[in-house]
Amino acid sequence: MTAPAFLPPGSMLGVMGGGQLGRMFVHAAQRLGYSTAVLDPDADSPAGRVSHLHVRTGYLDEGGLAELAEACAAITTEFENVPAAALTRLAARRFVAPGAAAVAIAQDRAQEKAHFARCGVPCAPHAVIASRDQLDAVPDELLPGILKTARLGYDGKGQARVATRAELVQAWEAMQGVPCVLEKLLPLAFECSVVVARGADGAMVHLPVQRNLHRAGILAVTEVGEGVLPAAIAAQAIEGTRAIAQGLGYVGVLCVEFFVLQDGTLVVNEMAPRPHNSGHWSIDGADLSQFDLQVRTLAGLPLVAPRQHSHAVMLNLLGDLWFAGGAERTPPWERVLALPGASLHLYGKPQARPGRKMGHLTLVAESARGARTTALEACAALGIQAF
Numbered sequence: 001m002t003a004p005a006f007l008p009p010g011s012m013l014g015v016m017g018g019g020q021l022g023r024m025f026v027h028a029a030q031r032l033g034y035s036t037a038v039l040d041p042d043a044d045s046p047a048g049r050v051s052h053l054h055v056r057t058g059y060l061d062e063g064g065l066a067e068l069a070e071a072c073a074a075i076t077t078e079f080e081n082v083p084a085a086a087l088t089r090l091a092a093r094r095f096v097a098p099g100a101a102a103v104a105i106a107q108d109r110a111q112e113k114a115h116f117a118r119c120g121v122p123c124a125p126h127a128v129i130a131s132r133d134q135l136d137a138v139p140d141e142l143l144p145g146i147l148k149t150a151r152l153g154y155d156g157k158g159q160a161r162v163a164t165r166a167e168l169v170q171a172w173e174a175m176q177g178v179p180c181v182l183e184k185l186l187p188l189a190f191e192c193s194v195v196v197a198r199g200a201d202g203a204m205v206h207l208p209v210q211r212n213l214h215r216a217g218i219l220a221v222t223e224v225g226e227g228v229l230p231a232a233i234a235a236q237a238i239e240g241t242r243a244i245a246q247g248l249g250y251v252g253v254l255c256v257e258f259f260v261l262q263d264g265t266l267v268v269n270e271m272a273p274r275p276h277n278s279g280h281w282s283i284d285g286a287d288l289s290q291f292d293l294q295v296r297t298l299a300g301l302p303l304v305a306p307r308q309h310s311h312a313v314m315l316n317l318l319g320d321l322w323f324a325g326g327a328e329r330t331p332p333w334e335r336v337l338a339l340p341g342a343s344l345h346l347y348g349k350p351q352a353r354p355g356r357k358m359g360h361l362t363l364v365a366e367s368a369r370g371a372r373t374t375a376l377e378a379c380a381a382l383g384i385q386a387f
Ligand code: ATP
Pocket: 124, 146, 148, 153, 154, 155, 156, 157, 183, 184, 185, 186, 187, 188, 191, 214, 217, 218, 219, 257, 269, 270
């Protein structure tokens, strides 16, 4: 279905997926007076627990999709592995943003890289490996490299670093020979990302460029504010992100992740067809968050350029923090909440596990240095490695 002109508050907005991104979408939608519906099979899903309606079925369940379509005026998605077929089915009855075609490209690293190339945004040298012949034909220049499954990877899962041809063969076999992309291992100086929102009318706005630190393939820290990265690189990243969204005819919130190499070259890594962990700071540091923008693109509300009003540092709170000295614990929230400019976001997940995203903490201040100083105090209080 094509985009409705304007869905008035009081309408029901739906989201495929009940994780933390869905939860923060639900919060933003409800603040504007919308009702919400979440489709997720998990009874304890973070978004399902705070939504007016929780459809508890699988993502391809006919009955579940029909119930969601029936209840909602428009539907979005919060995790990128929601089957594109489910979005196609919903789109036959309701406005769905982002659309299945854009999500299908983002779900496949090979297609995603081809899209970046079409948009004139350079990515890492790579080869697609979907057969023995393609494996044998991989050029030596791509080693050492990172073998990534073309589909279903996240938080560094479905990836293996390979230094030699023998290791490459072994890693591909360990991945059961599924279609993969081998990327050259690049000398990174740092990483950054840009969140863009594009309306059905083609209007685009973006958040400021975010500097990201990953640890063990998982985002650990995002910093946003003056001086966190060179202005020329920031401008280039924004231009590339807009070209990528435009090229997809995208409607909704899209995040594009970049590498900045040691020689200053900007290289696109991947995109997420949804709000992104690196944009969470915008809830506390900007006057419109990435979730507000998601609601606005879905409901046909005006897209106003978000203004960053505070410097911000976001720390991811992984399940590891719930364990100390071999025992389970409650992290010392009282110490963290005593810090000025600290906003604690916990996703309500019943069970902590190492590496699981349980929440995030945003520290805002009037200066980049101030935000960083309190963030380092929070790290010390919680036992997060300093950055
Ligand atoms: P996400 O959780 O962001 O979806 P993912 O599992 O899709 O992660 P990538 O973004 O491909 O994984 O890679 C995770 C991290 O590994 C990157 O942020 C970067 O730190 C490192 N990395 C990935 N590819 C390369 C590369 N070609 N060269 C150097 N480092 C890389």
